[in-house]
Structure formats: C-alpha cells, structure tokens
Amino acid sequence: MQTEFTTSDLEAYLDESLPVEQMAAIEEALRQDSSLQKQVAAINGRRDAGVHALGEIWRRHRLSCPPREQLGSFLLGVLPKGAADYIKFHTETIQCRYCAASLSDLRGQQSAAEADVTERRRQKYFQTSAGYLGKS
Numbered sequence: 001m002q003t004e005f006t007t008s009d010l011e012a013y014l015d016e017s018l019p020v021e022q023m024a025a026i027e028e029a030l031r032q033d034s035s036l037q038k039q040v041a042a043i044n045g046r047r048d049a050g051v052h053a054l055g056e057i058w059r060r061h062r063l064s065c066p067p068r069e070q071l072g073s074f075l076l077g078v079l080p081k082g083a084a085d086y087i088k089f090h091t092e093t094i095q096c097r098y099c100a101a102s103l104s105d106l107r108g109q110q111s112a113a114e115a116d117v118t119e120r121r122r123q124k125y126f127q128t129s130a131g132y133l134g135k136s
C-alpha cells in the first residue's frame with residue numbers, strides 16, 4: 001500500500017487532476033495520516049484560492065465526510081485520537097459546511113439532552129434535601 005505522496009501528487013489532488021483511483025488513495029490516506037493532512041492544508045494555504053477551494057473539492061465529492069454517528073462520538077469525546085483529528089481537520093481546516101452544520105445540530109441535541117439530565121438531577125437533589133430538612 002502506498003502511503004507516501006509527493007507534493008505534486010497532492011497539488012494534483014487539490015486540482016482534482018488525478019485518476020479516480022489515486023484521488024481515492026489520497027482520500028483514504030488523509031483519513032488516517034495527520035501529517036499528510038497538515039501537508040495538504042499547507043499546500044492549500046500557499047495557494048491564492050485559499051481554504052475555500054479545498055472546501056469546494058470536499059463539498060463536491062463528500063467522499064471524506066465522516067458519518068453522523070462519528071460526529072456525535074466526536075462531540076462526546078469518545079473517538080480514538082486519529083479519528084478525532086480527522087474530524088477536526090475536516091471541519092476546521094477544510095471547513096466542510098455540511099459537517100459543520102451536522103455538528104452544530106448534534107451539539108444542540110446533546111446540550112438539550114444534558115440540560116434535561118441536569119434538570120432531573122437538580123430536582124432529585126432538591127427532593128432529597130427537602131426530605132432531609134424536613135426530618136430536622
């Protein structure tokens with residue numbers, strides 16, 4: 001399995017001028033290799049088009065979008081480091097709008113669920129202390 005890519009491979013990747021299999025191979029490597037992610041981000045940063053163009057590529061293909069469950073696990077902080085790094089790269093460096101929207105959606109759901117738990121815990125606490133106070 002090829003894991004080393006030259007800068008010109010990565011340039012071509014950003015230009016989408018590689019054969020499909022090679023595009024896919026780089027995509028796959030990007031999922032696992034955080035130094036390769038940095039390399040692509042750096043190349044992209046040097047370009048006039050900026051992060052936007054890379055985002056465009058991602059949005060057009062949506063090949064690298066992590067599944068929604070994985071985004072949920074990411075928010076809960078239960079993903080393995082490699083996977084979490086990839087999601088950070090995908091949403092922060094690539095700025096995939098699709099996943100950013102999913103993330104904020106999920107974040108909303110999670111904080112609603114947390115608020116619910118906190119509220120129930122609070123009520124329980126008050127009931128307990130009320131009972132305790134009642135006895136004294």
Ligand SMILES: [Zn+2]
Pocket residue numbers: 064065066090096097098099100
């Ligand atoms: Zn995405």
